[in-house]
Amino acid sequence: MQSKLLSRRDIDFLLYEWLDVEALNQRPRFQDHSRETFNAAIDTAEQIATDLFAPHNKKSDLQEPHAVPGEHCLEVKIIPEVKAALDAYVGAGLLAAGQDYELGGMQLPVTVEKVLAAYFTAANVSTTSYLFLTIGNANTLLKTGTPEQVRRYVRPMFEGRFFGTMCLSEPQAGSSLSDITTRADADPVQGLDGERQYRLSGNKMWISAGEHDLAGNIVHLVLAKIPGADGKLIPGVKGISLFIVPKFLVNEDGTLGERNDVVLAGLNHKMGNRGTSNCLLNFGEGKFKPQGKGGAIGYLVGNPHQGLANMFHMMNEARIGVGAGAAVLGYTGYLHSLDYARNRPQGRHPAAKDPAQPQLPIMAHTDVRRMLLAQKAYSEGALALVLYSSRLVDEQQTAATPEAREHAGRLLDFLTPITKSWPSQWCVEANSLAIQVHGGYGYTREYNVEQFYRDNRLNAIHEGTHGIHGLDLLGRKVAMQDGALFKALAGQVRKTVDRAASANPQHALSAELRVQADALAAALRRITHVTQALYAAGDMNKTLANASTYLEAMGHIVVAWMWLEQAVVAAGALAAGAAGDDANFYQGKLQACRYFFRWELPKVQQQLELLESIDTTTLDMQDAWF
């Protein structure tokens, strides 16, 4: 029975045949690694994900974390299967899979780490969230915290004894972080280790894993404002600093101390992602008096007023993580509907309707194959983009030359809003198609696909909404460093175009690759002109009015590029004589690429025409006209 989480054959293709992850083993950081060690880690991940994460995915959807009154404050209860799964994950050492040996890690490349993560997310996005928030939190502290903060908070997180959160949003400040009002007043008392101690007060909203019974302590990373000399908060993002606020204070020897004054005010109840507790947290409400005083004790991370910049280390990682989550939810939905389509008999061919003959598996209907092929194109395309971006993180961190690292960084910065947003849009569409393939069954909670659809709908909202990433791409990224990020992308796409145009000149597939290369090159030229036209509008309100459409058009061009990259590899393998299951696999890649170039990329035309015309339909719309 083939896994319905992810296709291992595809993972092998992406890692070893396309992204050449084995080449990383030449670099000092990864020199102990080989394809065998990568595969062993992936085997472990697939096994634990299959055995311990997937089985309770539906149960945690139906039996959400719930708040119960504790002795002093509300507590959150979570079904025991979650802790069992997390323990297995921690026990296998996976929390620190990408970390340095000295932190107890395995020094796996980010690209491989993302594949491990993909298995867990495909199996159970809610349970996995507790882990990934912890990893993101720990990575932020590794970058910006003091050695003492690393010792006291990061090490226990990698050991799975503490879990982490990121506390940004407030009820009145979601997308607009400059408007947060949580304050951090300097405490005259010094922290135990001499670091400056603050007292935090305020409310934080949408805090995933903000309270639970899964780990001994919770390390909150909190954005708050240090007031000026007049005691007032500085308006805007400049006033924001970053703090560690542990649920329990941590003693010098690492044991847990007093309960800190951060408490659960209530849970949000989401349409999907129900297994992750999502909390409204009160800081400094007075339920607890750590060190005999009001206010949640917090420790400054990095410099004051640099909070947003420090947190953005975590945000960029989180954004690729969101794209990855969206991609694999699309992917597992695709595999579920593929299995259903092969096994569900229903109907006959339009040209052979004899009802005395047995019904055909629905795979035999062209429209069902359309829905499967679209899902394949969306989810495999999205996963390719996510792993390509992850490979860029590896390049950024370990490439041999500063130029190569800088180039990777530029590409990565440009691609981040797309890697976050494109899967969040199109893999929800894939999940919708997975439901449609199942017909009425797919719409019921007796099957799995409706949950994927609900879970996945979150991804266009959190870690920056779709609209905000449009503004990030068109308003910042394309113009940054005098267009250097855009140029990095364009140069890279052109390399693929050249490679595709000259690949296997003798082979029958080469003509088609050339056609696709031409189409991609034309789309790239077109969006370059359109970008210039948008900036020539001379009014940023007009330039940015349709930024979401720009993001979507650029996303389709980028994913077309990802498909052409894959097609070149697949065509090469077929030209080299691949046979049997392998040949079928490569044919599938080529057909999905064909689908993308025939059905999807042409959609960009209408978007680019609209953008080029500096369309003001939405800008001109007035409140009173609604």
Place this chain on the structure above:
Amino acid sequence: MQSKLLSRRDIDFLLYEWLDVEALNQRPRFQDHSRETFNAAIDTAEQIATDLFAPHNKKSDLQEPHAVPGEHCLEVKIIPEVKAALDAYVGAGLLAAGQDYELGGMQLPVTVEKVLAAYFTAANVSTTSYLFLTIGNANTLLKTGTPEQVRRYVRPMFEGRFFGTMCLSEPQAGSSLSDITTRADADPVQGLDGERQYRLSGNKMWISAGEHDLAGNIVHLVLAKIPGADGKLIPGVKGISLFIVPKFLVNEDGTLGERNDVVLAGLNHKMGNRGTSNCLLNFGEGKFKPQGKGGAIGYLVGNPHQGLANMFHMMNEARIGVGAGAAVLGYTGYLHSLDYARNRPQGRHPAAKDPAQPQLPIMAHTDVRRMLLAQKAYSEGALALVLYSSRLVDEQQTAATPEAREHAGRLLDFLTPITKSWPSQWCVEANSLAIQVHGGYGYTREYNVEQFYRDNRLNAIHEGTHGIHGLDLLGRKVAMQDGALFKALAGQVRKTVDRAASANPQHALSAELRVQADALAAALRRITHVTQALYAAGDMNKTLANASTYLEAMGHIVVAWMWLEQAVVAAGALAAGAAGDDANFYQGKLQACRYFFRWELPKVQQQLELLESIDTTTLDMQDAWF
């Protein structure tokens, strides 16, 4: 406070300014009616929907109908608010709103009846389902049942004492009704009123309102096969007959008799539409022995072997009903997000980011207006299409000449798959945008919009899936009567084009209407050519391979037509000097039309190019390549 169900201003516009429903009052059937009587009925519907249907919409989502063991079989319990709402609806005489006076009806036009229905569906689609299934069932029996069947089953349904269902699908036969295996064996015993009695046995799946505690009796309309002389079932649709199977037998005097042998086997648990019990029913399982014998007693409706044709009276009505439900879920989601956008402060303009200034309502952000305008274009466009189709039903039933009735029938037949499918696709998209406007709040069950999104996703599945309506449109409707249906549509669209091109030649808006008229005319010409090209392919597998895409392209053209129709009226009213709120309303209609012609109609280009190329990407895809 403006209603968040539907805009009454828009309803007035659609009924009186556009569809000229008042003109129907010239016809004998509607001669007692006037704009005042229509408005009084709409007032009543809006009031009851607002007061009794909307308030428990969330509660029935959270506390679904559940099965409990009864004395002899499973029974279904439903929260009491549902019965209270249904009682009010029944008490207001609305079940028979469109029926003849002699049946206790009001003889309202179908167009007005659909507006009443729209208010209830917008308020609570689940509770409303019990009513509309009953009306559909009753209408079917009125068309095909005997006077005695009407007396015994239909009258109690219009009085709200009995509710009705339609039992088509079986676990192994959903879309493929030819494969049903429920059998109906002739019973040697005569029915009480001399009608031939049958004994039914089999299982029916997805039966909405199949069991509940809301009415004294349930009248199931059941498709089953009468075996041939050899005792075997005839394969295919030809063997299918239609039967009345009441939950309780009905005595000559209308009182309830014995419990019939149709029992609940279990409930399906859906992603949305949770308030409607959705049942697996067993017929003739032996739990009850009516008249001392096994088998559920059923009474033949109409002629044997005509079951599918008889049921299709109900199906066509149900399909327009599905489109209407999808449209108004889109509509209420739009109004919810509009209200949120006006009241939620968040962020500032890109060009004026001073954080010391207060935040703006999110309506001020262009991307939010885009999402609202798209919702307006989708949901108002969909509602226009639904009411236009309903107006055709009125024409088909009451137009003065046979030619006019036939013309309306052709248009209606052509539009039915579109009226069902287009809202089911685009108003889910509208609901997704309503969530997006709400940000994280929209994703929680503390707000309403996520439920609309879940509820609405059903509509592309039931009453014929999206793919099946594609086949119906391209495979049947366009070719029927030598293309007469297509010609009827094309002729009607051209009339609008001519009207738009010649409207208000002095007015500033006329140039824009002409541009839109030209675009619509061009799209119509194009799809006409593409249809011919598809039929010239010479292989029905190729012709029909991309029928879903054809349905979508035709849908966008049809809705562009609906928008141009509305724009002509709005431009006329502005030219005539509309002012104040009225002027704003008409400007909104024009802006939504503009949006549709600039942002939506051009999407058809890519679809038509794909179709014209007789693309075989999906047809060629092989199972082994997935």
